[in-house]
Amino acid sequence: xxxxxxxxxxxxxxxxxxxxxxAGFTANDEYCNIDNINISVEGAATVESTKxxxxxxTIDGINNxxxxxxxxxxxxxxxxxxxxxxxxxxxxxxxxTGLVTQLISExxxxxxxxxxxxxxxxxxxxxxSYTLYDVQTHLPTxxxxxxxxxxxxKSETKYQWTYAGWSLVILYRWPTTEVYQLYLFDxxxxxxxxxxxxxxxxxxxxxxxxxxxxxxxxxxxxxNHYSGEYIAVNGHSLSDAVNPVDNxxxxxxxxxxxxxxSGIDLxxxxxxxxxxPSDSSATIVLDNGSEIYxxxxxxxxxxxEKTTRNAISYLIRG
Numbered sequence: 001x002x003x004x005x006x007x008x009x010x011x012x013x014x015x016x017x018x019x020x021x022x023a024g025f026t027a028n029d030e031y032c033n034i035d036n037i038n039i040s041v042e043g044a045a046t047v048e049s050t051k052x053x054x055x056x057x058t059i060d061g062i063n064n065x066x067x068x069x070x071x072x073x074x075x076x077x078x079x080x081x082x083x084x085x086x087x088x089x090x091x092x093x094x095x096x097t098g099l100v101t102q103l104i105s106e107x108x109x110x111x112x113x114x115x116x117x118x119x120x121x122x123x124x125x126x127x128x129s130y131t132l133y134d135v136q137t138h139l140p141t142x143x144x145x146x147x148x149x150x151x152x153x154k155s156e157t158k159y160q161w162t163y164a165g166w167s168l169v170i171l172y173r174w175p176t177t178e179v180y181q182l183y184l185f186d187x188x189x190x191x192x193x194x195x196x197x198x199x200x201x202x203x204x205x206x207x208x209x210x211x212x213x214x215x216x217x218x219x220x221x222x223x224n225h226y227s228g229e230y231i232a233v234n235g236h237s238l239s240d241a242v243n244p245v246d247n248x249x250x251x252x253x254x255x256x257x258x259x260x261x262s263g264i265d266l267x268x269x270x271x272x273x274x275x276x277p278s279d280s281s282a283t284i285v286l287d288n289g290s291e292i293y294x295x296x297x298x299x300x301x302x303x304x305e306k307t308t309r310n311a312i313s314y315l316i317r318g
Contacts, residue, residue: 053071053072054069054071054122055069055070055072055092055119055120055122056068056070056122057070057117057119058116058117058118058119058120059100059108059109059115059117060116060118061110061115062107064103066103066108070094072092072093073093073095074092074093075091075092076091076187077089077188078188078190080190080292081192082192082193089220091186093186100113119166163264164220164264165218165220165263169184180212180301181207182299182300183301184297184298184299185298185299185300186297188294188296191229191293191294191295192288195286196285196287197286198286199283199284200282200284201282203280204279204302205278205279206275206276206277206302207302207304208278210271210277211272212302213275213300213301213302213303214269214270214301215233215268215298215300216255216268216269216298217267217299218266218295218296219267219293219294219295219296220263220293220294221250221251221264221265223263224252226247227289227291228247228287228288228289228290229286229289229290229293230246230248230287231248231249231285231286233269233271233274233275233283234274234275234282236273236274240254240269243267246289248265249265253266253267254267255267282300284298
C-alpha cells in the first residue's frame with residue numbers, strides 16, 4: 001500500500017475492516033449480506049471526467065458575436081444516487097466582468113453591457129458523444145456534446161433528471177436608483193428522495209425597515225409534473241400565482257420568461273413579512289415531496305438609502 005499525503009501511516013493496513021450498522025432490524029437473529037461495496041468521497045467527481053468547469057459563452061452585441069471558452073472559477077458536485085448509481089449534478093460559476101468590460105471598451109457592446117448572452121456546450125475531440133435534441137420537437141438535431149446536459153422539462157420519466165440552466169447576475173448602481181444590500185448564499189445542495197433539508201443563511205443584517213426586501217433562488221428540478229415539495233423561510237412557505245405552495249419547483253419562474261421550460265426555477269419573493277428588522281440569520285427548509293432537485297444559490301436583498309453618485313459601475317457574475 002502507498003501512503004497518501006495527509007493520511008496517518010497507522011490507517012494504512014492490509015487488514016482493513018469496516019463495521020456496518022443496518023437500520024430497521026427488530027430482532028437479534030436477523031441478518032443481511034453486503035457485497036459490491038464502493039468507497040468514495042461525496043462530491044469527489046473529478047473536473048476532467050465531468051467537465052463541470054467549461055462552457056461556451058456567446059455574447060451578441062453591436063453587429064458582433066463574441067464566442068469565448070469559459071473555464072469556471074469554482075464548481076461543486078453532488079452524487080445523485082436516487083437517479084442512478086453513477087449520476088451526479090453540479091454547479092459552477094465564473095466572474096465575467098473582465099470579459100464584458102473588454103467588449104464594451106472595444107465597442108462590441110453598448111456602454112451598459114446589454115446584449116444577448118448564451119451559454120452552450122464546449123465540445124472536445126475524442127470525447128464520448130451524447131446526442132442533443134431540439135427543444136421544441138425533442139428530435140435529434142444531429143449535433144452531439146462530450147457530456148450530457150439538458151432537454152426541456154417534461155413529465156416523461158426519461159427526461160426528468162436531465163436538465164440545465166444558467167443565470168447572469170449583474171450588480172450596478174445609478175444616481176436615481178435605490179441601493180440594495182445583496183447577500184449571496186451559493187452552497188450547492190442536493191435534495192433527494194424522502195429528504196427534508198433544514199439549514200441557516202446568516203451574515204446579513206436586515207435594516208430597520210424591511211420593505212422591499214427580496215429572496216431569489218435558483219433551483220434545478222427537471223420536470224413540471226411531480227408535486228409535494230416546498231420551500232420555507234423562517235416557517236413561512238413561499239408561493240404565488242405561478243408557484244403553488246406544494247409545487248414551487250415546477251419549471252415556471254416568476255422572474256423570467258422560460259417558455260421552453262428548461263427545468264430550472266428562478267423565482268423571487270417578498271421577504272418584508274418573513275424577515276424582521278435587525279435579523280442577521282434566517283432558517284431555510286427544503287422538502288422534496290416526490291421531487292429530486294438541486295439548489296444552486298439564494299440571493300437575499302435589502303433596500304438601502306439612495307445614492308447620488310454620478311457614475312455607473314457594475315459587477316457581472318455568470
